[in-house]
Amino acid sequence: MSEKKALLELKNVKTFFKVKGGMLKAVNGVDLTIHEGETVGLVGESGCGKSTLGKTIMRLYKPQEGQVLFDGQDIWQYKRRDVFNYTRQVQMIFQDPYASLDPLSVIGDSAAEGMDIHHLFTDKKQRESEILRLLNQVGLNESHVDRYPHEFSGGQRQRVGIARALAMNPRLIVCDEPISALDVSIQAQVVNLLKKLQRERGMAYLFITHDLSMVRQISDRIAVMYLGNIVEIANSEDIYLHNRHPYTRALLSAIPIADPTVEKQRKRMVLGGDVPSPVNLPKGCSFASRCPYATEACRQSAPALRPMEDGHLVACHRAEELPEEAY
Amino acid sequence: MSDINRMFTDEDFAPIGGELGKDPGSSREKLTYWKDVWRNFRKNRVALVSLGVIGLLIFLVLFGPMFNEYDYFTNNYSAINHTPNAEHWFGTDTLGRDLWTRVWEGGRVSMLIALLATLIPEVIGMLVGGVSGYFGGKVDTFIMRTIDVLMGIPSLIYMILLMLVFGSGNIVTLVIAMSLTGWMGSARSTRGMILQLKGRDFVVASKTLGAPAWWIIVKRLIPNTLGIRVVSITMSIPSVIFYEAFLSYIGLGVTPPAPSWGQLIKEAGANFRYYPYQFVIPCAIVGLTMLCFNLVGDGLRDALDPRLRS
Numbered sequence: 001m002s003e004k005k006a007l008l009e010l011k012n013v014k015t016f017f018k019v020k021g022g023m024l025k026a027v028n029g030v031d032l033t034i035h036e037g038e039t040v041g042l043v044g045e046s047g048c049g050k051s052t053l054g055k056t057i058m059r060l061y062k063p064q065e066g067q068v069l070f071d072g073q074d075i076w077q078y079k080r081r082d083v084f085n086y087t088r089q090v091q092m093i094f095q096d097p098y099a100s101l102d103p104l105s106v107i108g109d110s111a112a113e114g115m116d117i118h119h120l121f122t123d124k125k126q127r128e129s130e131i132l133r134l135l136n137q138v139g140l141n142e143s144h145v146d147r148y149p150h151e152f153s154g155g156q157r158q159r160v161g162i163a164r165a166l167a168m169n170p171r172l173i174v175c176d177e178p179i180s181a182l183d184v185s186i187q188a189q190v191v192n193l194l195k196k197l198q199r200e201r202g203m204a205y206l207f208i209t210h211d212l213s214m215v216r217q218i219s220d221r222i223a224v225m226y227l228g229n230i231v232e233i234a235n236s237e238d239i240y241l242h243n244r245h246p247y248t249r250a251l252l253s254a255i256p257i258a259d260p261t262v263e264k265q266r267k268r269m270v271l272g273g274d275v276p277s278p279v280n281l282p283k284g285c286s287f288a289s290r291c292p293y294a295t296e297a298c299r300q301s302a303p304a305l306r307p308m309e310d311g312h313l314v315a316c317h318r319a320e321e322l323p324e325e326a327y
Numbered sequence: 328m329s330d331i332n333r334m335f336t337d338e339d340f341a342p343i344g345g346e347l348g349k350d351p352g353s354s355r356e357k358l359t360y361w362k363d364v365w366r367n368f369r370k371n372r373v374a375l376v377s378l379g380v381i382g383l384l385i386f387l388v389l390f391g392p393m394f395n396e397y398d399y400f401t402n403n404y405s406a407i408n409h410t411p412n413a414e415h416w417f418g419t420d421t422l423g424r425d426l427w428t429r430v431w432e433g434g435r436v437s438m439l440i441a442l443l444a445t446l447i448p449e450v451i452g453m454l455v456g457g458v459s460g461y462f463g464g465k466v467d468t469f470i471m472r473t474i475d476v477l478m479g480i481p482s483l484i485y486m487i488l489l490m491l492v493f494g495s496g497n498i499v500t501l502v503i504a505m506s507l508t509g510w511m512g513s514a515r516s517t518r519g520m521i522l523q524l525k526g527r528d529f530v531v532a533s534k535t536l537g538a539p540a541w542w543i544i545v546k547r548l549i550p551n552t553l554g555i556r557v558v559s560i561t562m563s564i565p566s567v568i569f570y571e572a573f574l575s576y577i578g579l580g581v582t583p584p585a586p587s588w589g590q591l592i593k594e595a596g597a598n599f600r601y602y603p604y605q606f607v608i609p610c611a612i613v614g615l616t617m618l619c620f621n622l623v624g625d626g627l628r629d630a631l632d633p634r635l636r637s
Contacts, residue, residue: 059535060531060534083537087535090535091536094528094531095528099527099528099529100532101529102547103551103633103634104551104631104632104633110529113536114537117533117537117538117539117542118537148633150633150634161532164532196337
């Protein structure tokens with residue numbers, strides 16, 4: 001992957017929100033690179049800042065610090081025109097397919113919204129045929145064009161959301177938990193659809209999720225996020241087989257295995273304690289309060305992401321010392 | 328686990344038995360948005376009848392005065408306070424003027440004011456409320472505080488001042504005055520609804536697609552508030568009719584002898600005990616108008632919202 005061109009680079013991005021009693025540090029210094037055509041999975045528990053990071057990339061939140069570079073250019077230094085252009089190249093798929101479509105617009109218009117905003121088609125017939133082509137691509141047909149979202153199931157709506165993102169022929173799609181509101185059989189369909197589309201069109205995905213078994217399916221690399229920080233990034237298989245960060249291990253050990261004998265015998269890594277408040281972050285490693293391996297050094301200084309072998313990055317002082325175990 | 332890990336192929340998603348596009352849904356004809364609204368509105372019998380009644384009232388307001396030879400301003404002292412009869416269908420008033428003619432003549436003023444003085448402030452209010460709610464922050468604070476201040480001033484003061492400037496007694500002045508004072512309530516309620524809506528994903532989606540603010544406000548936010556607003560719009564029509572009557576009463580509305588429904592009711596109110604028909608007939612017509620507008624509004628709300636359509 002490393003030989004590929006970087007499409008989006010996050011450099012020390014910090015997105016904070018003003019709350020009572022200080023700043024909520026939703027994203028607290030994230031470095032991440034997404035290359036052309038690759039899929040980066042972003043996993044972490046609820047409230048760790050995954051969605052905020054996605055929305056920061058979408059230019060919905062302005063980071064307090066740091067840069068978001070697209071094709072090497074800072075998206076917050078953009079002129080109006082560049083912003084408009086950026087909204088064409090980077091698209092988003094939303095979590096809740098019941099909320100992400102305008103209830104008053106028919107499916108065809110919802111899917112075509114981007115095309116209409118960017119005036120991609122002035123000819124009405126051309127527009128219609130493009131809508132059909134898009135809907136066909138995501139597995140819907142012409143009888144659906146004039147129907148309203150409430151007539152559709154969650155999976156179908158999510159397809160419309162995907163069609164809407166595809167219409168712009170984007171280079172990056174931020175998928176903000178696109179499958180977590182769907183039931184399992186539909187999840188597989190949507191994931192396969194996304195994979196198929198990527199093969200055909202070669203766009204990159206940032207796939208935000210807390211579903212660890214699905215993210216393995218789709219991602220080339222996986223980034224694990226905890227409390228506004230990325231604690232580990234590696235190729236998908238490495239995250240599952242050669243992970244280094246204790247938090248990654250805890251997360252992975254929570255995946256149930258569909259085999260009762262294995263399931264009974266396996267050792268679970270159960271975390272004690274609570275997630276510290278993102279308003280008052282502890283000094284040192286943010287995971288130290290729950291980490292079974294934490295030492296005094298961990299509580300004193302925050303570890304930076306540092307490279308291990310083969311593009312594997314870990315933010316842990318004791319990454320080398322930890323016993324290698326695969327979960 | 329192995330099942331989930333299996334890669335699905337295109338065949339897995341091919342429709343079972345049958346061609347694409349041959350499902351029952353495709354038999355439904357294509358409809359434009361307004362055709363669809365009309366199709367659904369038609370299903371509501373009550374609303375449809377009400378619309379018919381409104382149509383009839385408008386017809387009578389336009390052509391009713393032509394049905395007999397009387398005009399609305401000529402006094403006839405030989406025919407004072409006649410009860411309804413073959414000659415004077417609604418009877419005559421204290422000055423011997425034909426009430427049939429006066430009722431429909433007055434309806435022109437009342438209907439026109441009712442429609443314009445409801446729609447114009449509503450549109451202004453929606454746009455102001457839309458801008459205020461969407462942009463939030465300082466813009467919102469500024470607009471809302473301005474509205475607070477303006478609302479603190481009794482609307483009658485505006486009316487009187489505007490009448491002084493534009494001259495009282497004509498419909499245009501009345502409509503302008505009512506528009507200038509009426510938009511604030513609608514702005515407030517639209518803003519409230521938009522505050523709720525703007526965080527919804529479909530609005531955020533428009534934003535990420537690069538939609539300019541006007542697009543989001545006009546195409547996403549306002550249509551989604553319209554369903555609720557329509558009811559209050561139709562509810563406000565009767566109150567506008569009565570407000571006009573009140574203004575006429577204190578001499579700021581239509582100048583006599585030109586009638587309006589409000590004025591007819593006001594004049595007849597004095598003689599209600601002796602000549603009840605003079606009072607009851609215009610009241611009944613105003614009541615009927617109000618009822619029909621409300622019922623049409625109800626039907627319209629249901630027809631506008633695809634989720635409520637069957």
